[in-house]
Amino acid sequence: MPDTRIQEQTAHPQQQAIDKRKQAEQPDQQPFIQIEALYKVFGNTPSTVMPLVKEGKSKDDILAETGHTVGLKAINLNIQKGEIFVIMGLSGSGKSTLIRHFNRLIDPTEGRIIVEGTDVMQLSAKELEQFRRHKMSMVFQRFGLMPHRTVIENVSYGLAVQGVAKQTRLEKAQQWLETVGLSGYEEQFPSQLSGGQQQRVGLARALCTDAEILLMDEAFSALDPLIRSEMQDQLIELQEKLHKTIIFITHDLDEALRLGDRIAILKDGELIQQGAPVDILLKPADSYVEAFVRDVNRARALTVETVMKPALCRISAETIDEALIQMKKVPGNYGFYVNEEGYQGVISQRSLEAAALKDGGHRLDTEILEEIPSISPEALLESVIPETLDTDCPLPVVDENGGLQGELSRASLAEVLGDGTDHRAA
Amino acid sequence: MADSSWLTKFPQMDRTDLLAIRKSLDAAYREFSRSYGDLIESFFDPLLSFLIWFEKLLLQSPWWAVILAVTVLVYLASRSWKLSLSVVLAFLAIGYFGMWENTMRTMSIITVCTLLSIFLGIPIGIMMARSNRVQAIVTPILDIMQTMPAFVYLIPVVMLLGIGKIPGVIAVVIYAIPPVIRLTNLGIRLVDREVLEAATAYGASPMQRLFGVQLPLASPTIMAGINQTIMMALAMVVIASMIGVKGLGQPVLKSITNQYFTLGLFNGLAIVALAIIFDRVSQAYAKRAQKHMQGTKDA
Numbered sequence A: 001m002p003d004t005r006i007q008e009q010t011a012h013p014q015q016q017a018i019d020k021r022k023q024a025e026q027p028d029q030q031p032f033i034q035i036e037a038l039y040k041v042f043g044n045t046p047s048t049v050m051p052l053v054k055e056g057k058s059k060d061d062i063l064a065e066t067g068h069t070v071g072l073k074a075i076n077l078n079i080q081k082g083e084i085f086v087i088m089g090l091s092g093s094g095k096s097t098l099i100r101h102f103n104r105l106i107d108p109t110e111g112r113i114i115v116e117g118t119d120v121m122q123l124s125a126k127e128l129e130q131f132r133r134h135k136m137s138m139v140f141q142r143f144g145l146m147p148h149r150t151v152i153e154n155v156s157y158g159l160a161v162q163g164v165a166k167q168t169r170l171e172k173a174q175q176w177l178e179t180v181g182l183s184g185y186e187e188q189f190p191s192q193l194s195g196g197q198q199q200r201v202g203l204a205r206a207l208c209t210d211a212e213i214l215l216m217d218e219a220f221s222a223l224d225p226l227i228r229s230e231m232q233d234q235l236i237e238l239q240e241k242l243h244k245t246i247i248f249i250t251h252d253l254d255e256a257l258r259l260g261d262r263i264a265i266l267k268d269g270e271l272i273q274q275g276a277p278v279d280i281l282l283k284p285a286d287s288y289v290e291a292f293v294r295d296v297n298r299a300r301a302l303t304v305e306t307v308m309k310p311a312l313c314r315i316s317a318e319t320i321d322e323a324l325i326q327m328k329k330v331p332g333n334y335g336f337y338v339n340e341e342g343y344q345g346v347i348s349q350r351s352l353e354a355a356a357l358k359d360g361g362h363r364l365d366t367e368i369l370e371e372i373p374s375i376s377p378e379a380l381l382e383s384v385i386p387e388t389l390d391t392d393c394p395l396p397v398v399d400e401n402g403g404l405q406g407e408l409s410r411a412s413l414a415e416v417l418g419d420g421t422d423h424r425a426a
Numbered sequence B: 001m002a003d004s005s006w007l008t009k010f011p012q013m014d015r016t017d018l019l020a021i022r023k024s025l026d027a028a029y030r031e032f033s034r035s036y037g038d039l040i041e042s043f044f045d046p047l048l049s050f051l052i053w054f055e056k057l058l059l060q061s062p063w064w065a066v067i068l069a070v071t072v073l074v075y076l077a078s079r080s081w082k083l084s085l086s087v088v089l090a091f092l093a094i095g096y097f098g099m100w101e102n103t104m105r106t107m108s109i110i111t112v113c114t115l116l117s118i119f120l121g122i123p124i125g126i127m128m129a130r131s132n133r134v135q136a137i138v139t140p141i142l143d144i145m146q147t148m149p150a151f152v153y154l155i156p157v158v159m160l161l162g163i164g165k166i167p168g169v170i171a172v173v174i175y176a177i178p179p180v181i182r183l184t185n186l187g188i189r190l191v192d193r194e195v196l197e198a199a200t201a202y203g204a205s206p207m208q209r210l211f212g213v214q215l216p217l218a219s220p221t222i223m224a225g226i227n228q229t230i231m232m233a234l235a236m237v238v239i240a241s242m243i244g245v246k247g248l249g250q251p252v253l254k255s256i257t258n259q260y261f262t263l264g265l266f267n268g269l270a271i272v273a274l275a276i277i278f279d280r281v282s283q284a285y286a287k288r289a290q291k292h293m294q295g296t297k298d299a
């Protein structure tokens, strides 16, 4: 029966991201990157405006009164090692400002930034250079490539800054160019490449320094949808191998859901919600988040386990009569037969009753089971819609070890894919 | 009636007061130049010896060697046979009409002034680009340098250093340096913010940013500034000749006072020829230097 499992049929790169996601969700380690009470005010004398900001005056009022722009306000973030942390918000919400604080391209007005126990704010200019060279690399929205350097020189730029010997750095850059699929373009100039290719160069440049942390400021926003989705796949694939800690900025919720292990939502410089993609999708904190979530294709964003219900009718009886008793205790006219070896199949009440008429004391055997596709808890809703609609009873959700995790009915699918946002994960 | 006369006649400063101010300022400056003139002059000595050495080099080398050297330089800079050939023809004509020596003198002073302007102007431009305060201070000074009539700032220079090559160079540099400074500043400020951010994000030091990103990306703009500087230096040749700078300017000056139209025209044309050569060569060089940045249109 495992051959009917949907997961095998749809080996989607996204699937791997979801596996990854589960590991990162466990908050057992000390946070890798920590941002505490971060404020940023743009203007001539930011410190004089801080009291107003802390009083809770709105961004617009402060701008009108003092001519200062509140960029960020009371940001607290914990980012775990190895996760893709997505920061999302509309244009002007402070995403770029926030990501530039991680490597101090922008200095905060107030607050602490701690990376692996190091307080970045305490670093001297020289130490900060070293920190940027070895700890973090960055990918930019408009690529930020150097037009006067060739592709390979661009990729090896980080190493050149570090003073790595030419031979070594070119070899390394060559490898990364191959990884992103651009070998052959070494001697071209960035202006000779397409947008997607240029951003691959940007990505290779970021990976070439072996920094653990990758900052990506709307890295794919300037690309065509098709190229963009290719790049997302590539990033997921690379992350599978490299396990970097990625801070990814986007204004696109679909992208956020696709890549993010966790998502934080910014509005006017304030963090208004943080959580796993499912939480954002199913429990939006306010109308701003709701507006984001409304247009999302949930079938493509949610996995089966986030919407499945507990399997009510589990049949574990030895004989047909006992099985019939178990089935009658719960509503519905079907049951999932489970023994020591895990989930076995679906039994309908009618076939059970027919068998009971013949010989109620007979052992329940596999002949009576019906062929119904089981689905993986990690499959995307999109991939199970046809099976769910084709089958009268709810589909069993079965994990890799054969354990019955729950059931997915047409009703719960319809409820989640419908318009309302007030659903709770089972 | 003495009370209301200020309405019709400007309430001017007292004549004797004005005279006193002028006298005391002049005296103070004269005093200053008397006590420090020699010191300042000796400060410029290395420049003067370089200038003399370079002029001698041009004057004493055989004419064909000079033409050959210049043509090779022009070809290396522009990679254009047409341009190189025109240079040869222009120099042959200049020599044939008896202006060889003056042309060599003018070329040497223009070269020195241009080099000096570049060596002083680019660092000043860099400092302006780094700090808004420096920019706020330097910009009005540049405005004054460009609008103040050259004769006015020639006076103190001549008072201080007398008549000769150095005051000439100073006057030319003051007049010609603003474009390099302005365009260096502008070029650096126009460098794509994200590219510079990328350099910073990868840990580039301020020097690595300057030499690895800012100057290379600003170079087309800086080259335009250098080109303008050369043109302005050439335009100053006649005025500089009034304070004893030898070269193509002097015959022009002489023809103005004596109404020698043809002499003036020939020397004027020689200046124009030099200007065109300098302009085309520096532009061709700049174009070649930035070709790779535009992407290959020919590939």
Ligand SMILES: Nc1ncnc2c1ncn2[C@@H]1O[C@H](COP(=O)(O)OP(=O)(O)O)[C@@H](O)[C@H]1O
Pocket (backbone or CB within 6 Å): A042, A043, A069, A070, A071, A089, A090, A091, A092, A093, A094, A095, A096, A097, A098
């Ligand atoms: N250097 C700056 N000076 C003044 N205001 C700024 C500056 N940089 C950003 N801002 C302001 O901060 C806010 C957030 O900008 P940004 O971080 O670029 O937003 P996003 O990247 O989310 O579009 C905007 O209101 C913007 O005008």
Ligand SMILES: [Mg+2]
Pocket (backbone or CB within 6 Å): A095, A096, A097, A218
């Ligand atoms: Mg932005």
